[in-house]
Amino acid sequence: MSTKQPPKNQSLSGRNDIALLEELEQKILWLASYLIHHANHIRPSRDGLKVGGHQASSASMVSIMTALYFHSMRSEDRIAVKPHASPIMHAIMYLMDRQKLDSLKNFRGFGGAQSYPSITKDTTDVDFSTGSVGMGVAATLFNSLVQDYMIDHGWVERERAGRMIALAGDAEFDEGNIFEALLEGWKHRVGNLWWIVDYNRQSLDGVVDDALFERIKGVFDSLGWQVHPLKYGKKLLAAQDGPSGEALLNWIDNCPNQLYSALTYQGGSEWRRHLELDLAGTSGIKEFLDSHDNNGLQAIMTNLGGHDMATLTEAFTAADDGAPHCFIAYTVKGYGLPLAGHKDNHAGMMSPTQLSDYQKKLGILNGEEWDKFSGMKTQPKKIQAFIEKAPYQQRSARQKATQPILVPEIVPPESEQQSTQEAFGKIMFELAKGKSELADHIVTTSPDVTSSTNLGGWVNRRKLYALETIADVFKDKRIPSTQLWSKGPSGQHIELGIAENNLFSLLGQLGLSERHFGTRLLPVGTLYDPFIARGLDALNYGLYQGARFMIVATPSGITLGPEGGAHQSINTPLIGLSQPGLVTLEPSYADELAVQMAWAFSHMQDEKGASIYFRLSTRKLPQLPRTLSPIQSAHIIEGAYWLREPKRETRGIIIYSGALAPEVMNAAETLAGRDHGLAILAVPSSDRLYKGWLQAKRNSQKDMSHIDKLFKNVPRDAKLITVCDGHPLNLSWLGTVNGNPVIPLGVDEFGQTGDLVDLYAHHKLDAETIVKAYLG
Numbered sequence: 189m190s191t192k193q194p195p196k197n198q199s200l201s202g203r204n205d206i207a208l209l210e211e212l213e214q215k216i217l218w219l220a221s222y223l224i225h226h227a228n229h230i231r232p233s234r235d236g237l238k239v240g241g242h243q244a245s246s247a248s249m250v251s252i253m254t255a256l257y258f259h260s261m262r263s264e265d266r267i268a269v270k271p272h273a274s275p276i277m278h279a280i281m282y283l284m285d286r287q288k289l290d291s292l293k294n295f296r297g298f299g300g301a302q303s304y305p306s307i308t309k310d311t312t313d314v315d316f317s318t319g320s321v322g323m324g325v326a327a328t329l330f331n332s333l334v335q336d337y338m339i340d341h342g343w344v345e346r347e348r349a350g351r352m353i354a355l356a357g358d359a360e361f362d363e364g365n366i367f368e369a370l371l372e373g374w375k376h377r378v379g380n381l382w383w384i385v386d387y388n389r390q391s392l393d394g395v396v397d398d399a400l401f402e403r404i405k406g407v408f409d410s411l412g413w414q415v416h417p418l419k420y421g422k423k424l425l426a427a428q429d430g431p432s433g434e435a436l437l438n439w440i441d442n443c444p445n446q447l448y449s450a451l452t453y454q455g456g457s458e459w460r461r462h463l464e465l466d467l468a469g470t471s472g473i474k475e476f477l478d479s480h481d482n483n484g485l486q487a488i489m490t491n492l493g494g495h496d497m498a499t500l501t502e503a504f505t506a507a508d509d510g511a512p513h514c515f516i517a518y519t520v521k522g523y524g525l526p527l528a529g530h531k532d533n534h535a536g537m538m539s540p541t542q543l544s545d546y547q548k549k550l551g552i553l554n555g556e557e558w559d560k561f562s563g564m565k566t567q568p569k570k571i572q573a574f575i576e577k578a579p580y581q582q583r584s585a586r587q588k589a590t591q592p593i594l595v596p597e598i599v600p601p602e603s604e605q606q607s608t609q610e611a612f613g614k615i616m617f618e619l620a621k622g623k624s625e626l627a628d629h630i631v632t633t634s635p636d637v638t639s640s641t642n643l644g645g646w647v648n649r650r651k652l653y654a655l656e657t658i659a660d661v662f663k664d665k666r667i668p669s670t671q672l673w674s675k676g677p678s679g680q681h682i683e684l685g686i687a688e689n690n691l692f693s694l695l696g697q698l699g700l701s702e703r704h705f706g707t708r709l710l711p712v713g714t715l716y717d718p719f720i721a722r723g724l725d726a727l728n729y730g731l732y733q734g735a736r737f738m739i740v741a742t743p744s745g746i747t748l749g750p751e752g753g754a755h756q757s758i759n760t761p762l763i764g765l766s767q768p769g770l771v772t773l774e775p776s777y778a779d780e781l782a783v784q785m786a787w788a789f790s791h792m793q794d795e796k797g798a799s800i801y802f803r804l805s806t807r808k809l810p811q812l813p814r815t816l817s818p819i820q821s822a823h824i825i826e827g828a829y830w831l832r833e834p835k836r837e838t839r840g841i842i843i844y845s846g847a848l849a850p851e852v853m854n855a856a857e858t859l860a861g862r863d864h865g866l867a868i869l870a871v872p873s874s875d876r877l878y879k880g881w882l883q884a885k886r887n888s889q890k891d892m893s894h895i896d897k898l899f900k901n902v903p904r905d906a907k908l909i910t911v912c913d914g915h916p917l918n919l920s921w922l923g924t925v926n927g928n929p930v931i932p933l934g935v936d937e938f939g940q941t942g943d944l945v946d947l948y949a950h951h952k953l954d955a956e957t958i959v960k961a962y963l964g
């Protein structure tokens with residue numbers, strides 16, 4: 189992988205005060221351990237639940253994080269902290285005067301410092317939320333790609349590029365999303381990326397396989413990363429020079445992870461016993477052992493690179509070339525605590541007695557547990573000055589985009605017959621052709637389904653994004669193709685491989701561009717609707733972080749017919765309905781889509797807005813000959829409008845969403861002669877309708893919700909026949925609004941191949957079933 193232009197180096201001279209860093213490290217470890225202890229043993233419990241926190245997982249990260257925050261990180265760098273090391277992050281923020289003491293005291297309490305770093309819930313400046321292991325690690329890679337995009341589009345100065353740093357647990361590398369991301373990163377030649385692996389050789393349940401890291405290292409090597417194993421600290425390296433040094437380091441190299449962990453837990457006397465036995469006869473070993481007491485022996489045998497300040501700071505300083513770097517930092521889980529090395533220590537916590545002994549050892553007086561300097565040898569003033577001078581402290585407050593980006597008029601494409609997917613493609617094409625701020629800030633992406641989701645026209649105009657210009661060979665050779673897809677730094681479409689996880693991870697970072705880089709992007713990602721499930725955790729992760737993006741999922745439902753059951757989506761409307769941070773829209777007609785898209789681009793920018801999920805279809809529907817009135821448009825945005833209003837004699841209402849509109853129209857035609865009271869309600873967004881209703885009910889607002897208003901004249905005994913190409917729950921909730929009886933039509937079993945006539949009949953979504961339901 190070629191390296192990037194290295195970002196401007198801030199001078200780190202004079203920062204190399206290892207002793208002070210070591211002192212700070214001890215203070216941070218204390219504060220992190222104590223804030224967990226306080227939450228579990230001191231703060232009164234009102235519900236009897238264990239509060240938790242991870243003292244051992246935090247301890248293994250303490251040296252790395254001290255080195256980074258107080259020495260190596262620059263103000264532009266962004267960091268994803270291993271979820272269960274959040275106490276270390278909170279302690280560091282507290283020392284830097286960026287975290288309130290009250291929040292520490294309320295760790296894991298309501299409104300307090302969060303269990304896992306959270307952009308939206310922590311009050312400090314968190315760069316990446318973490319929690320679902322693997323997600324935060326991959327997020328740094330995608331944010332690096334977004335940074336390149338921002339630089340190439342002139343929104344970030346190249347010299348101000350930050351390093352994207354992930355602090356990962358070793359067991360996080362069991363998560364497949366990391367490897368999916370790595371391959372994608374290689375394709376896009378991402379750089380300015382540091383992944384620092386806390387190689388404590390332990391996971392939640394036990395000890396990690398000895399050889400695992402060799403394999404993982406191989407992956408990084410083959411993908412062009414610079415890999416830096418930080419195995420031995422300076423003391424161990426110095427011991428190497430002694431007569432028994434080589435033998436000693438060989439012994440450590442060959443020591444199984446399980447044994448190393450166990451000896452770390454047991455301490456000096458056990459190290460001695462094993463070394464005496466295993467290295468008996470080695471020249472110089474006796475002298476080596478005799479020259480260290482048990483504490484000294486424990487210190488030297490656990491002097492791993494990931495806890496050695498000089499090793500860490502040197503390695504970080506040397507890695508300033510813009511390339512992707514992976515540091516495999518050997519650490520001890522529970523480092524410096526009585527929990528060190530024990531395989532069951534993941535959720536382990538120091539007992540009050542152990543904590544009190546630890547406090548005494550550090551010289552922290554009773555009552556001074558939260559004091560920033562208590563027990564430290566160096567003068568508080570000197571420490572304070574050191575903390576203030578850390579390059580990280582030059583971070584300025586997050587920039588906010590000043591003005592929302594105006595959304596130009598979106599005209600519905602004209603055609604008597606068209607699908608919503610087609611209409612989406614045409615709208616995007618028109619935006620691409622036109623000159624608007626909106627179009628310039630849109631960035632599209634798709635996991636290998638760009639053309640089959642109808643984004644091809646947009647890409648023809650706005651081109652593919654790449655670091656360097658790459659010619660379109662087909663075009664140059666004058667081979668006719670509908671895809672004129674040249675690549676270059678000004679392109680606005682980021683092409684991804686098939687992994688949907690990556691799509692959502694990228695959208696999550698694109699959707700945070702304003703937070704990270706001060707300029708808002710409007711990301712639009714397309715995929716097939718059923719494969720949303722493939723990337724659900726990444727989708728949830730992006731939304732949890734507050735990212736704003738638009739997903740266009742198409743085709744959808746059983747309406748994609750011949751593609752069969754593996755491609756037919758059933759429960760996606762319910763995912764949309766129940767997912768916080770996401771508004772789900774499922775129009776039937778091109779004019780509805782146009783109204784919703786214009787609204788959606790604004791809503792994505794609204795402080796109280798959300799991300800958007802369009803569920804679109806490839807079925808061409810005869811369009812309704814109409815021009816929408818402002819009231820109709822407003823109703824479309826609210827989620828529903830009457831196609832045929834109810835009357836006093838109404839005994840049934842057909843309510844539908846999406847691609848099944850023709851079945852409803854056919855049923856209405858059949859019923860036309862027989863029943864004059866038939867009403868038809870179009871629901872282009874069950875989600876908007878539901879949320880509006882829920883909010884009004886919960887707030888017992890005097891204002892009626894949109895559905896309350898629409899249902900005002902609906903007779904109480906009128907039957908609601910709900911029709912959608914997805915799980916029937918999507919619309920059947922409407923029965924609870926006024927207690928009307930419901931006949932919920934929809935899909936609740938796996939699909940299969942077939943044409944629409946057979947499939948709709950099989951799933952009981954055809955006009956005949958609707959008529960029967962109405963008359964029955």
Ligand SMILES: Cc1ncc(C[n+]2csc(CCOP(=O)(O)OP(=O)(O)O)c2C)c(N)n1
Nearest residue numbers: 245319320321357358359360388390391392
């Ligand atoms: C997706 C996901 N699965 C499971 C968990 C529960 N979990 C939290 S930490 C952990 C083990 C992590 O081990 P490692 O990454 O080595 O971190 P360490 O505590 O050793 O530093 C697990 C399984 C989680 N947070 N996220």
Ligand SMILES: [Mg+2]
Nearest residue numbers: 358359390391
């Ligand atoms: Mg681990």
